[in-house]
Amino acid sequence: xxxxxxxxxxxxxxxxxxxxxxxxxxxxxxxxxxxxxxxxxxxxxxxxxxxxxxxxxxxxxxxxxxxxxxxxxxxxxxxxxxxxxxxxxxxxxxxxxxxxxxxxxxxxxxxxxxxxxxxxxxxxxxxxxxxxxxxxxxxxxxxxxxxxxxxxxxxxxxxxxxxxxxxxxxxxxxxxxxxxxxxxxxxxxxxxxxxxxxxxxxxxxxxxxxxxxxxxxxxxxxxxxxxxxxxxxxxxxxxxxxxxxxxxxxxxxxxxxxxxxxxxxxxxxxx
Numbered sequence: 001x002x003x004x005x006x007x008x009x010x011x012x013x014x015x016x017x018x019x020x021x022x023x024x025x026x027x028x029x030x031x032x033x034x035x036x037x038x039x040x041x042x043x044x045x046x047x048x049x050x051x052x053x054x055x056x057x058x059x060x061x062x063x064x065x066x067x068x069x070x071x072x073x074x075x076x077x078x079x080x081x082x083x084x085x086x087x088x089x090x091x092x093x094x095x096x097x098x099x100x101x102x103x104x105x106x107x108x109x110x111x112x113x114x115x116x117x118x119x120x121x122x123x124x125x126x127x128x129x130x131x132x133x134x135x136x137x138x139x140x141x142x143x144x145x146x147x148x149x150x151x152x153x154x155x156x157x158x159x160x161x162x163x164x165x166x167x168x169x170x171x172x173x174x175x176x177x178x179x180x181x182x183x184x185x186x187x188x189x190x191x192x193x194x195x196x197x198x199x200x201x202x203x204x205x206x207x208x209x210x211x212x213x214x215x216x217x218x219x220x221x222x223x224x225x226x227x228x229x230x231x232x233x234x235x236x237x238x239x240x241x242x243x244x245x246x247x248x249x250x251x252x253x254x255x256x257x258x259x260x261x262x263x264x265x266x267x268x269x270x271x
Contacts, residue, residue, distance in 0.1 A: 001082075003077050003078060003081060005062055006054055006059070006060055006062055006074065007060040008051055008052070008054075008059050008060075008078055009058035010049055010050065010051035010078075011032060011036075011050050011051070012049050013040075013047065013048035014047055015047045015048075017045075018045060018047035018086075019045045019046065019086065019264050020045070020046045020047070020086050020088055020111060020112075020260055021046070021049060021084045021086060021088070022042065022087075022090055022114075022260065023049045023050075023051070023075075023079065023084070023088070023089050024039070024049065024050040024051075024090050024091075025051075025089065025094075025095030025096075025099055026052070026053065026057075026092065026094075026095050027092045027093030027094045027095050027096075027242075027243070028093060028094040028185050028189060029056060029177045029181070029185055030173050030174070031056050031057030032057055034092075034170075034173075034245065037246070037253065038090075038245055038249070038253055038256065041249075041253040041257070042257065043257055046260055047084075049082070049084070051078065053074070053095075053098070054066070054070070054071065054074055055178065055180075055181035056177060056185075057173075057177075061178065061180070061181055061184075064180050064184040065184070066181075066184040067188045068094075068097050068098060068188055068191075068192040069101060069105075070188070071098045071101075071188070072098050072102040072104075072105055073105065075098060076102055076105060079109075084109060086109060086111045087109050087110055087111060088111055088112040088114060088263065089102065089110070089113055089114070090113075090114035090116070090256065091114070091116065091118060092116040092117055092244075092245060093118050093216070093217070093242065094118075094185070094189060096116060096117070096119070097192055099113055100115070100118075100120060100198070100199075103198075103204075104198045107202075107204075110204050111204055111205075112204050112206065112207070112263045113202065113204060113205075113206040113229075114207045114209065114259065115208050115209070116209040116210070116244065117209070117214050117216065117217045117242050117243070119217055119224070119225065120194060120195040120196045120198075120221075120224065121194050121196060122192055122194040123189065123192065127190070131186040131190045132190070134146055134186055135183045135187070138183055139179070139183065143182075144175075146182075147171055147174045151167060151171055151174075153216065153241075153242075154241055154242050154243065155167065155213075155241040155242070155247060156212075156241040156247055158247075159239070159240075159247045163247070166246055166247065170243070170246075196224065196228070199225060202229055203230055205230055205231075205232060205262070205263055206225075206229040206230055206232065207232045207233075207255070207259045208222050208225055208226050208229075208232075208233070208235065209234075209235050209244060209252065209255060209256075210234060210236050210244070211236070211237055211241045211242060211244040211247065212236040212238050212239075212240060213239075213240060213241045214240075214241050214242045214244075216241075216242045219234075219236075222234045232259060232262070235255050237251050238251070240252075
């Protein structure tokens with residue numbers, strides 16, 4: 001799809017007269033393919049859309065002055081062009097930041113949020129410095145070293161021991177991502193502002209999912225969101241690190257599909 005100067009690559013799992021449209025937003029520095037198992041397993045009455053954020057996957061990058069606000073604005077324009085209604089945003093990690101910022105910018109047609117291994121806080125100074133170090137590493141020719149270090153902290157013990165196919169898949173996605181997009185994405189993450197203060201204003205139902213072995217997002221960060229949202233609670237998935245949708249897809253799919261059913265039931269009960 002062409003949106004102004006941007007080429008947006010997306011996949012759609014159509015449903016006849018869908019009750020909901022779930023939009024899957026990938027994390028950094030991945031692409032929409034991490035959601036393939038979710039797209040395949042959605043209820044029949046739910047339309048599924050996964051897309052590549054600008055600069056990642058097969059979407060064009062345009063300029064490289066990336067920000068979470070820019071990604072959120074892109075998402076809103078994309079959904080407007082699709083004329084999507086009754087939308088549930090499902091974002092993992094950076095995708096969660098984008099979902100929250102998009103909800104803050106426009107709540108039109110928003111029916112729910114699924115926030116996976118993400119948080120609402122801005123980066124600490126320490127986290128920012130680590131991002132700047134990774135940019136220096138990549139621009140100095142150390143992309144392979146960056147990917148190796150990133151992958152080490154990404155997955156659960158079981159994934160690392162038993163699912164080399166997934167590790168290789170994620171490694172290939174990262175290797176294929178443009179260096180400039182990775183560096184611009186790191187700057188976008190480092191410069192993002194908090195959305196904690198906005199959380200109480202979100203009225204739609206929210207589900208928080210976290211891999212039980214996530215080394216990148218803490219349970220305290222999940223609890224902070226849970227305490228201020230219209231939350232259905234925190235669901236921790238076993239045998240999963242930072243990408244529970246890819247590491248434990250069966251449990252993840254069951255969780256989101258049950259949540260979607262609850263949203264629809266709540267809508268039916270109201271009228």
